[in-house]
Amino acid sequence: MPEFSTEAQEPTGAETEGRQRQDEIAQLNQLIETLQQQLARQNRQIGQLEDELVDLRYDQQNDRQRLRLLEEAFQRAPLAQLQLDLQGHIVACNEKAAVFFQRQPEVLERTKLQSLLSRKALHHLLPVLRQLNESPHNPATVIKLLLERQDATPFLLLLAYLPHSDLLLALIQDLSLTAIAEQSDELARFALEQLREGVMITDRNGIILRINHAFSEITGYRAEEVCGHSATLLHSGRQDGSFYDKMWQSLRHHGWWAGELYNRRKNGEIYPQWLQICRIEEPLTRQLFYVGTFSDISDRKQQQQTLDRLAYYDPLTGLPNRCFLEQALRNQLARASSQDASGFCLLFIDLDRFKEVNDRFGHQEGDLVLKEAAQRITACVRDSDLVARIGGDEFVVLLPRLHNRDPLNKVTSQLLKTLQHPFEINDHRHHLGASIGAAFYPQHGQTQEDLLRRADAAMYRAKEAGRNRWRLFDPAEESHFLLLDDHKKFVWRVLEEPERFIxxxxxxxxxxxxxxxxxxxxxxxxxxxxxxxxxxxxxxxxxxxxxxxxxxxxxxxxxxxxxxxxxxxxxxxxxxxxxxxxxxxxxxxxxxxxxxxxxxxxxxxxxxxxxxxxxxxxxxxxxxxxxxxxxxxxxxxxxxxxxxxxxxxxxxxxxxxxxxxxxxxxxxxxxxxxxxxxxxxxxxxxxxxxxxxxxxxxxxxxxxxxxxxxxxxxxxxxxxxxxxxxxxxxxxxxxxxxxxxxx
CATH class of the missing domain: 3.20.20.450 (EAL domain)
Known part of the structure; x- marks a missing residue:
């Protein structure tokens, strides 16, 4: 069995070399990571720079666009404009300025303003430039000067600082007579178009040369449809040749004419207009022109008709009123006074017991009774007869060409019969009747006052006799009626001065x-x-x-x-x-x-x-x-x-x-x-x-x-x-x- 030692052993050469390589690799990795971070930061900075560059390019583009707009506005301005430095050098000008100073733009831009002015104008401009040079820059400064060119043409100069600049903007207003005349012509054209009256300008032969907008609105014709044509295309045919002969005669002798006439619109409608025409002579060529101004008076005529109806007709019944009756009587008397004209008869009608209707059922029901009574009376007479309501429940009938008792008896009998018939109003039956007085022309009077008074007196005799009957005026009772008239006058005197008489x-x-x-x-x-x-x-x-x-x-x-x-x-x-x-x-x-x-x-x-x-x-x-x-x-x-x-x-x-x-x-x-x-x-x-x-x-x-x-x-x-x-x-x-x- 082998034996192992517990003591440390020295590394071999291969091991040492391996460790060194690992350290180097770690360092390289760390360096790579650092470089990557730096690269990422640089990329972000590059992106920010690119964004800033895009914004800068956009701003520069907007600035260039603004400059182009400003330059275009400068050049197209309706007034002459200059850009000056504080010494008076012209830095820029628009076309109006070049025309006003009679220089080419490139020549004018190399010129000093002082060289374009009269000696008198320099005395006004130079002190102002000196003051601007010596004073602090004030953007709110506005200076107004009255100057003149070297040829003495006057103009108004306004000076103000350009924003963010030491340059001055100069506005020039031409004050010469020619410019004023051009402006006046423009103002006249503008005023002509703004007029609410129609305007038509013709030559001496009546050929239309110019119209305004109101002309088109009133007639329906556009300028291209009437200019070059005779004004007779507007004629309605209501006026005959003698009317126009008198109109032209007035224009030749007096130079003007005014009056009411009827003309025709484009759609064929005939309408009333008030026309005024004046003759104009052009001073240089001595040519004659005619200027007509007119207005549509349809509404005014309608209002006048309404007023006339209120003045001459009873608003409740629609019958003629006292004013209309008196005028009709005057006309009838004028006709009857001729030798070949026959007489006429006047009836005075008063409804019996009408006051009871008003008092008991109210005025609204009474008004309905009056309207029906008016219809019944009108139905009993001829179309040529006149029925008028002169007040309250009193009516007067004018009967032309009726001058004896027999036909009168027939008319009055029919009136009494129809007015005696019950009036059925709002589920109520009203039994009225009427008292009628009659007077003949010329037997009973030759003036409207006498005829009305005597017909009225005869009516009261009918009432006194029991109502619902008629009476013809009796001349034998004239003294009695005159006494009643005197009594009436005395009554009014008492009412006017009660302290004296009562x-x-x-x-x-x-x-x-x-x-x-x-x-x-x-x-x-x-x-x-x-x-x-x-x-x-x-x-x-x-x-x-x-x-x-x-x-x-x-x-x-x-x-x-x-x-x-x-x-x-x-x-x-x-x-x-x-x-x-x-x-x-x-x-x-x-x-x-x-x-x-x-x-x-x-x-x-x-x-x-x-x-x-x-x-x-x-x-x-x-x-x-x-x-x-x-x-x-x-x-x-x-x-x-x-x-x-x-x-x-x-x-x-x-x-x-x-x-x-x-x-x-x-x-x-x-x-x-x-x-x-x-x-x-x-x-x-x-x-x-x-x-x-x-x-x-x-x-x-x-x-x-x-x-x-x-x-x-x-x-x-x-x-x-x-x-x-x-x-x-x-x-x-x-x-x-x-x-x-x-x-």
Missing amino acids: HMHFQHIRCGRDAQRLFALEALLRLHQQQQEGINTQDFILAVEKNHLMEPLGEAIFAAICLFARQLDDADIDLPLCVNLSAQQIQNAQMVERLQQIARQQGVQFERCYFEITETAAMDNMARMRDSLGQLRDCGCRILLDDFGTGYASLLQLRDLPIDLIKLDKSFVAGIGKDRASEVVIEAMLAMSRAMQLGVVAEGVEQPHQADWLRAAGVDALQGYLFNRPCDGQTLLKELKSHDLGI
Whole structure:
């Protein structure tokens, strides 16, 4: 068995050499790895350099493009431009500058600006250049100079620094007359195109030379379609040769013409235009041209037609109105005045009971009734006849070539029949009818005023005769109609000056149980100068009601009553005042509000007033009556029903009315002690009043036995000449102050 030694043995030569090689290989690998890392870093650096190079090339390319754009803008600028250094050397110029200074661009760019200017201009430029050289660079600097070339052509120079440079940019504005004229021509062309009116320029023969944009918009023709052609291609044919002869005559003599005419568009449409033409003579060649400006006035004509329709036609019914009628009457009278012309007839139509429709069903339904009435009237007359609505429910018919009663009777009978037929509106049946007055030319008048007035007067005669009939004017009644006309004029004078004409009188109403005590005062209308005017109070009130003027008169009367009430307050006299109301007043829905306003203005308590309404008036439009009287009672006022027993009120109607007292009519009081029937009627009325909890006032008490009987019967108050006659306010005020009447 062999033996092994445990001591270290020395390496052999081969082993040593192997180890050295391994070390060398490791070192080489490490060196290779280091070189690879360095190579990778170099590659990255090369990539970054390449990217930077690409960006640099892109920026350089953009800079070159910007320079090209700037250069192009510089060269194409509408103004002459130079680039100068601070000594005035021209570094660059555009074509406009070369033209302005009359030099080739390459020559101009080797020139100093100073050499191009006059001696006078140098005195302005040189100090500026010196200042720019001596002052710090300021990019915001802008200098404006007025200079001139060596040939004295003026121009405006603007100097400013170029960005990022010490060079100056010079802008040049030519101020010579030639340049200004060129600019003016350009401005004129621009203005011509901006005009909203069409413009057409022709030679002396009417051949179109130029148009503007508005011409094309209005006519539809483009410039190439009309230039070189005669302006007659626009003619519509509406104007004849004489029209154009007069137009050319005006142009030859005055050099201008203006007027309205009709022309034709390209599409064939005929339209109205307002045309103005002026003649122009070219100063050098003495050639004549004509300039026409025009506008389409279709909209204006439409608006005028609308205005004319509003002015001459009733907007509700579409019928001619009063203005149209008056013009038609003037024309008819002019024709009828000739020897061979026949007369004509005028009808005045007023609908009966139309007011009830408005009051009860409203104005909207009333308007529908009026429209149907207009259609019915128009259907009853000839096409050559004229039907006009002159206001409210009043119509007038003009019947040419009708001058005797027989055909008139046929027309009016047909009108009455058709208007009497019920009007069915919104499920309501309205029974109206009409009253018609007629007047002939020339028998009943030779002016439109006389004919209308007399037809109107005949219509009122038809109403007075019972309505739903017609009447022909009777010349024998002329004096009566003239008197009514005088009454109407007096009514207007009273309304215009109420303080002058209205003088209120007052009458006592005494307590029934104690005749020495005052119950109230009734206000009664009296008119100053009424005797001179030949009119009594009753006729005056009738004239007011006939002309529908009761509302303004009633307010004037109430204002006078309030003035006396304030005098009573100043004397510490507290008495109710009885104010009479008419049916026309009560039909106005604003009546209570207006009366309250007057009382407030006078400083009078509204609730101290008692308001009287006649029994007959109370039966007219019960619904409106109930509303108005109810409003008065809500204000604290008391309501009296006057002339009780003379109307046709039923107990049911009385029960529905908001009244506090009734006034027995004097016709019943007059029968006391003479007629037992009158006494029985009064007793029945008193019993009914007590049952309905109404107070009773007896009026017309003139004898002591009447007062005694009424007092015994239980009447609440008495009124009549037995106690006092009506007197003016000042007289009554003195009486009240001096006598103890148990106020």
